[in-house]
Amino acid sequence: MQYHFSDRISTLKPSAIREIFKYAADPEVVSLSAGNPAPDAFAAKQIGEIAADIFATHPIDALQYSVTEGYPKLRAFMRDYMKTRHNIGRAFDDVLITSGAQQIMEMCAKVLCNEGDYVIAEDPSFIGSLNCFRSLGAQLKGVPIEPDGMCIEALADALENTPNVRFIYTIPNFQNPSGVTMSLEKRHALYDLAKKYGVLIVEDNPYGDLRYSGENLPNIKSFDEDGIVIYSGSFSKVIAPGLRVGYTVAPSEIMKKMVVAKQGEDVHTNILAQMICYEFMTRYDFDENLAFLRRLYSRKAQFAMDLLDKYVVPTGITYLPIQGGLFLWCTLPDGVDMADFCKRAVVEHKVAIVPGTAFLCDEKGSSQCFRINFTTPSDEKLEEGIKRLGAFAKIALG
């Protein structure tokens, strides 16, 4: 039978990351292409204790249907935590627990955009979000990213000249893939522009707690006195991604529509996972866990940058130093064929990196960049991978 697929799905290309992942499955390949937390980042013992305790004391709560809005204790705790810690959440806001932050992106596009409406995004940006917006028929308008965040002039221009913009999607902290953090000045400028044009902001902040150096900057949502920011948080990088638990702080009126969408998507998020997140945050010292993660990743980030300086930078490749997050963004010299470079790196030299084109708003656009992840591989693998990359670059660019 000849199947008929919807236009929104037909036009979606399989992610370039998945192509690379196919090669990365080869055990000889060192993968710098993932975005996973380090295996030693998980508090497996504590999470196991929590699960045992839940099954010993109130298993039915973890097994029965629950409410779409989320485990009430976790919602209440996160409402309080986000307000106290980050000044996020006003009287007009509410909290919804979701199946990872990915679902927040899905619901934003479903609830806010008709097919053909526009989403403005940093260019490059997280491919999972971009593809998700596309899968609901939204169009993307990219705004270039600079070392201090989105180019504000280009944003103003995009807002002025793009029809039916429904929201601006931004990852202000340690952006994926570029590693860039938006300056405080730009956060305010972005907020003011969104307000001026009556456009919402979707602030995606999976990495905010993973700052290794420099000062924390306030989240855009903390300025939000006008009900124009949807904040997206995640437990994936600070507890465990396999649990698939995220949370949004958003104006109640929007949150109610998200609940309607979520009922149709998965009824509610796995309740055991929500209970685990709640217990983990309240029973153990969550700050100490964050401090542990920052020490772990900070060391790995510095190790990766030192290796790049030693083996890769001398070949003419540059990278943006980072203050947090999971990724390093490298740029090839002009004239080098980036796609060919990434493909040869994995096929011939057994090191997997992600081509920059994967992250573009315009799928036909070009890029001189590639992304490296330093959290997933062991130190040994990381060193081996960056050495291979350097050796290959020396040949390819020499």
Added chain:
Amino acid sequence: MQYHFSDRISTLKPSAIREIFKYAADPEVVSLSAGNPAPDAFAAKQIGEIAADIFATHPIDALQYSVTEGYPKLRAFMRDYMKTRHNIGRAFDDVLITSGAQQIMEMCAKVLCNEGDYVIAEDPSFIGSLNCFRSLGAQLKGVPIEPDGMCIEALADALENTPNVRFIYTIPNFQNPSGVTMSLEKRHALYDLAKKYGVLIVEDNPYGDLRYSGENLPNIKSFDEDGIVIYSGSFSKVIAPGLRVGYTVAPSEIMKKMVVAKQGEDVHTNILAQMICYEFMTRYDFDENLAFLRRLYSRKAQFAMDLLDKYVVPTGITYLPIQGGLFLWCTLPDGVDMADFCKRAVVEHKVAIVPGTAFLCDEKGSSQCFRINFTTPSDEKLEEGIKRLGAFAKIALG
């Protein structure tokens, strides 16, 4: 700020069930309005043992990111299980693990329907699926349901006269809300019509394992030599709904598109829950668990029907006897205002039932029916609830 919502979400009405649920939260109300498994249906001890074992032996597998397609062991097991037990799955099919069966419905609409395309569904049908199709801009064409399933003449007519029908949505076993099971003859007729018109079938089978009497009938997917049936299964009613794990057996070509959609929805299903389902099915006697559930629910179903016969049928209300599932479907005498009856039942007489209009494809349609669930309340509550219903009906219809 005045928010702009997408047309697909704006037109979606809050579910009438949720309205009833608001009243049902009153502790004085006996709720016959839910669709939950009985609390004593859960193998909580075994599931707790499995979770403890996973955390003791391979916790990182349960905490790290996983693949979108599903936990490989569970996928492989279900492929085999569905083939062996139900003759479901051909060389052209594949298995995808999902975040509950609800997500399968969401992906079917997203992948197969453009906005404005039609889905044919039994009328009445499961509101969660209908609202989910609506939330992706699909239009619904209802086909009346008869005591032996969908009216085949009306289906033929709908297929002939409705533009852009993308699939036929059916719950052949113990349908929600009607309790009706489709006859073998009609299953074949439905398959033949779908084939003739080149339209897919989405077979939703959450209750198939919960047959209390009569002979099991083959699933429509077991006839599928043409790659036109998407089978939807769920662990919600046979292990635990809080886990949110479902599975689909569908033509690989369609399944691949679903994977693309799922990446944008939640990346993958909670991996601990998938591991629990796999271990539960392979480590314990799953057939014995099904037999236990059938005994439990069969007794409760008979108890509920006996109570209806005693207290409710004498007032002029009729119901369809069932051979399985979780629901009883009752019909009020002509001329009675059904919505008013349901509202007065909960507000004045503290018994919550679900108005039949909640399940209609045409939200403006009328119904003389209401739905009763007998699995969630205790025997005591069930008796009290049906007594209240009878006492009220005696006044209201007397």
